[in-house]
Amino acid sequence: MERYEIAYSQAEESFVIPAEAVKTGGISLAIGFFDGVHLGHAEVVRRAVEQARERGQTPAVLTFDPHPRVVLGKDQYHTVLTPFPGKLELFETLGVEMALVLTFTPDFSQVSAERFVRDLLVPLGVGTAVVGFDFRFGHRGLGDAGLMSRASGSAIDVQVVEPVYLSGAKVSSTRIRELLDAGRCEEASQLLGRPFEVQGTVVHGRALGRQLGFPTANLELASPYFIPRYGVYAVTVTGEGIAAPLGGVINVGLRPTVDKPGGEPKLEVHLFDFSGDLYGKRLTVRFQSFLRPEMKFDSLDALIAQIGRDADEARKTLSVSDSRIS
Template sequence: MKVIEIHHPYDMNQIPQEDIVLAMGFFDGVHLGHQKVIKTAKKIANEKKLKLAVMTFNQHPSIVFQKIDPDKMNYLSTLERKEELMADLEVDIFYIIEFTSSFASLPPVDFVNQYMVDLHAKVVVAGFDYTYGPKEIADMDHLPKYADNRFEVVVIEKQTTEDQKISSTRIRKELAEGNMETTNALLGYAYQVPGRVVHGDARGRLLGFPTANIQVVSGVRLPKAGIYAVKIKLGHQWHIGMASIGYNITFGDNRPMTVEVYILDFNEDIYGEQVEVAWYHHLRDELKFDSVEDLIKQLKQDELDTANYFKGK
C-alpha cells in the first residue's frame, strides 16, 4: 500500500497518474460502517480493474473549526493504526490530507475538482452522511451535480445493528461504559491501544503481580477505569494479560491514572518495548480494598477470571 501525505495546495507530481476508485471518510476506528464503504469500493475497483484509493485527514475537522480542543480529542485509531487497517482491507493508495484552515475553506466545487477529479477518480464511494463543505450545499445528494458526469457516485446507506447506526460516536459511548464486547462487535476486531512500557512504582512486583506500566500514546481513547481481560502484543507475539486502568486508590487519594498489564505466565524484562494492548472484556470496576491481603486475594481471582475468559478462544 502506498501512503501519500498531502498538504494543500499539493504538487500534482505527488498524485499517481492512473485511474482509481476513491473511498472517502474520516474513518476514525475503521469500524464496520467504514468497512462497508471501503469493501464496496474495493469490489468496484476489482470489477473495473482499477486501484482502490482511500482518503482521510490527519486530524478531526472539528479541531480546525474550533469545536473541539485538540488536547481533548481522543481518537479510536491513530494514523498508524488506520494504515494497518487499510492495508488489511487491501487498499492500494492511502491519501492522508493535512486538514488545515486553507484546505477547509475550499468551496465544494474546488474540493471536488482538486480532490476527486484531479486524483483521477472514476468512482467516488462514501457514506450517506459524508460532507465536503457546508452540509446544505456539500452533501452526497449534491455530489452528482458537482461530478458533472466526470465520475460515478456511489452512496453507502446507514449501517445499523440493533436498530442503531454503527458510528464512532456510538463506539465511544460503549467504551466509556466498558462494554468491550459491544465495542468490538461494532469495530469488527478487538479494540487496540498502542503504548510503551515504562518504569512504574514496582508495587505490583511486591504484591506478586509484576505489571508492565504502559505509557499510552497521547490522543488515544481508553475504556473506562477498571480491570480487563486483554491481550498484549510484544514484538510479533500476543500474550494473555489482565489490565488495570485506574488510580491505585487502595494506596492513597489523588494518584495519577495508570495503565498496567499483568501478563499471565510471563517473566521477562520488557522496559522500553513498544506494545499494543487489545481490550476484550471488562472484569470489574476499580475497587478500594481495606488491606493489601484483600487486594492480593482479588488479583488472584482476576487472574483466574482472565484465564477462564480466554479458555477456548
C-alpha cells in the same frame, strides 16, 4: 500500499497534489475520517475496492489528519479509537493500494465543497467516489453526494453506502465509544469487527505491582486513544519481547487504593506465565472482557486478594474465548 500527502496552499489557493498520486485508468476513492475503521467504515472501503476491480481503477482512500474537530477548536483533546498508523494498516488489509492523506488546516476548512471537487477530486482522476450515508464535506459541511456529482460535471460516479446495523443497532464510532465508556468491550469489538486495542511503550513505574506479587507493565500510550471505563479487563497482549500472544489483566484508572486523588489514568498490564524485561518494548493490548469497575480497598491485603481473583477470572474468561475461536 502507496501513501501520498496532499496539502492545501492558501497562498496559491490550490491543492498540492503529488504527480505520482494521479493514476492511469483513474481512481476508485473511499472518502472519510474513518475513526475506528469499524464495520460501517469497512463497507465503504470494500465498495471502493470492488468498484476499482470492476472498472480497472486504483483502489484508494482519502482521509484527513489531524482530526477536523481539533483544528476547528471544537475538541482540544480529541481522542481516537484507532490512531492514524493503525488506520492505514487496516485500509491495506481491506485491499486499498493507495492512501491519500489530506492535511486538515484552518485554511482548508474554508474551501467550498465545489472547489474541493473541482480542484482536488477531478485533477486526481477520481472516477468513482464512495462515501458513507452521513458524509458531508466542504466549508460548513454544505457538500453531499449529489453536489459532488454535479460539481464534477457527472465525471465522478458517486456511490453512497447505507448504514450497517448489528443486532438492531447502527454501527457508528459514537456507539462504540458509548459501549467502551460503559465497559461493554465485547459489544464494542463486535461493531469494530475486531477487539478494541491500544498500543504503547512499557515505562518504569513505582514497581508496586511487583511488591504485591503481581508484576505489571506500565503502558505509555503511543497515541491519544479513547480510554474505556475505568476498571479491570481480561486482555491478550502481543509485541516486542513476547514470542506468542499472552493472556493477562489490565487495570485502567487512577489506582485509588495506592495513589492520591487526581492525576492521569494509568494502564497497568499483568501478563500470565511471563518472566522477562519489557522496559522500552512496544506492546499491543486487546481488550477481551470487562471484569469489574475500579474500586478503592481498605488495605493492601484486600487489594492483593482481589487481584488474585481478577487473574483467576481472566484466565477462565480467556480460556472460554479461545475454545469458542477454535
